[in-house]
Amino acid sequence: MRKRIDKCPHCGSDWGVFTKMTLINVPKNYNFDGSEGHNGEMYDNAENIIDKPTVYCQRCGKAICRWDKFCAANDIIPF
Numbered sequence: 374m375r376k377r378i379d380k381c382p383h384c385g386s387d388w389g390v391f392t393k394m395t396l397i398n399v400p401k402n403y404n405f406d407g408s409e410g411h412n413g414e415m416y417d418n419a420e421n422i423i424d425k426p427t428v429y430c431q432r433c434g435k436a437i438c439r440w441d442k443f444c445a446a447n448d449i450i451p452f
Contacts, residue, residue, distance in 0.1 A: 376446060378438065378447060386432035390430060392426075393427070397420045398418055399419050426440045
């Protein structure tokens with residue numbers, strides 16, 4: 374059985390983790406004066422979501438492990 378990953382091995386934070394992904398066809402709206410416009414639905418038509426396999430610490434941003442290792446260690450069924 375693998376050891377649970379419940380904190381960052383670099384900074385000790387228990388805030389959580391994040392992964393990175395690439396989204397294609399995500400429009401970002403701007404007003405004519407250059408300020409950011411309404412972007413509430415900007416991800417509704419996203420295509421080709423490409424997940425990156427690395428898990429990062431939310432606090433320090435350093436890489437912790439691969440997503441599949443994180444899921445196996447924490448009994449998470451990957452989606």
